[in-house]
Amino acid sequence: MIGIRGDRTRPPSSRAHRTLWPEDLERLHHLWLRLSQGQFGSKLHHRDVIGVALRRLQRDLEDEEPNELALAVLDYEVRHH
Numbered sequence: 001m002i003g004i005r006g007d008r009t010r011p012p013s014s015r016a017h018r019t020l021w022p023e024d025l026e027r028l029h030h031l032w033l034r035l036s037q038g039q040f041g042s043k044l045h046h047r048d049v050i051g052v053a054l055r056r057l058q059r060d061l062e063d064e065e066p067n068e069l070a071l072a073v074l075d076y077e078v079r080h081h
Contacts, residue, residue: 021081 060067
């Protein structure tokens with residue numbers, strides 16, 4: 001992780017690093033709502049959905065041959081936000 005001044009030993013702590021796009025918050029909430037109404041119930045939290053997504057992206061990018069679709073989606077997100 002890279003901190004505010006490039007320090008890789010602690011996570012970013014500025015308010016800018018904690019901000020999500022409104023459409024991403026809406027997407028997160030819809031996913032959480034769908035999953036929490038199913039088998040996971042009230043034990044599922046929004047942070048759980050984010051954690052799963054981040055671990056999935058990390059796995060896709062850390063493979064010996066990174067998932068080209070994951071890279072293309074990430075490239076699109078960076079260019080259009």
